[in-house]
Amino acid sequence: PVGAFWASMAATPLTVLFGGSMGDWPWPPAAFVCHLTVLTVVAIRTRPRTAAYMWAVTGAYGFLGEVVFGPGHYYGTNTGPMMVVSALFLxxxxxxxxxxxxxxxxxxxxxVTAHERSRRTLLEERTNIARELHDVVAHHMSVVAIQAEAAPYRVENPPPELERAFATIRENAVAALTELRRVLGVVRAEDYEAPEAPQPTLADLEALLANVRDAGLDVEKAVTGAARELPPGVELSAYRIVQEALSNSLRHAPGASARVEVAYVLGGLGLRIVNGPPPAPDLVKPSPGAGHGITGMRERVSMLNGEMTAGPAQDGGYEVTVFLPVTTTSEDGS
Structure with missing residues (x-):
């Protein structure tokens, strides 16, 4: 663009000299339109400052042409119109x-705002998960330490080796609990209050289903496999995933029915929460949520190295499928 401007500036006097035109000076009609077009294109393709410099050079050329040749050599000058029209274009x-x-x-x-919002949502969900896990793990570590301290008193005349073993267990439990609180305690807000009741597990699903039924959601539960006790983190995450999925069903598919499937399989726990389409989507509008439900579920599943899929079902509803792996150990602890 800059080269085109200088080519137009050089061609304008040559057009007048070799064309022999006695029209307006220093821009004959064709040169006037050509140079104005070049100025506009240059202004479009460059910075406004560059266009302003070129407009000033154009004015200097017109002023110099008037001073050198003067209006007596030609019928008139059109520097003023060129400067006004080009200024309007620019x-x-x-x-x-x-x-x-x-x-x-x-x-x-x-x-950037959407990215920061998504990042903040992830951090908030991870903070909530860390708080819950801190409460669960801290409770169990405290129980271990208390039982290790009380165990020698339950045995009459315990051998010294047994007392030392229980003392070591208690010391390790207390040290682990202290380190856990030091690392995870930083995620607690100053106004955060630890729950007084134990964290929910899969055994509390019936109460959860009763609550959502009272809220108007027709939900049924199916359990396959032999129910067994799972690690506290898996139990808590499974409960929260089912809770959030059913909450999404209430918000986004009012009046629809839902089904919760819990599968105790080898190597882990399977969950499937599916709801059908709302019976009258045109009459009942869904309630907007915060948009963090799926994100929170994915964070819980990712934390446990599990797998999750969430998306529309074939019948127009919505389906959430989760697998949470559980490491199994043999009786000898190997």
């Missing part, structure tokens, strides 16, 4: 540049 282009940059800045800011 002003329009500058406004267009400003609006385009503003739109780009707004788009970039919206992208």
């Amino acid at each position: 002003l329009v282009v500058a406004v267009w540049h400003t609006r385009r940059e503003a739109r780009q800045e707004v788009t970039a800011q919206q992208t």
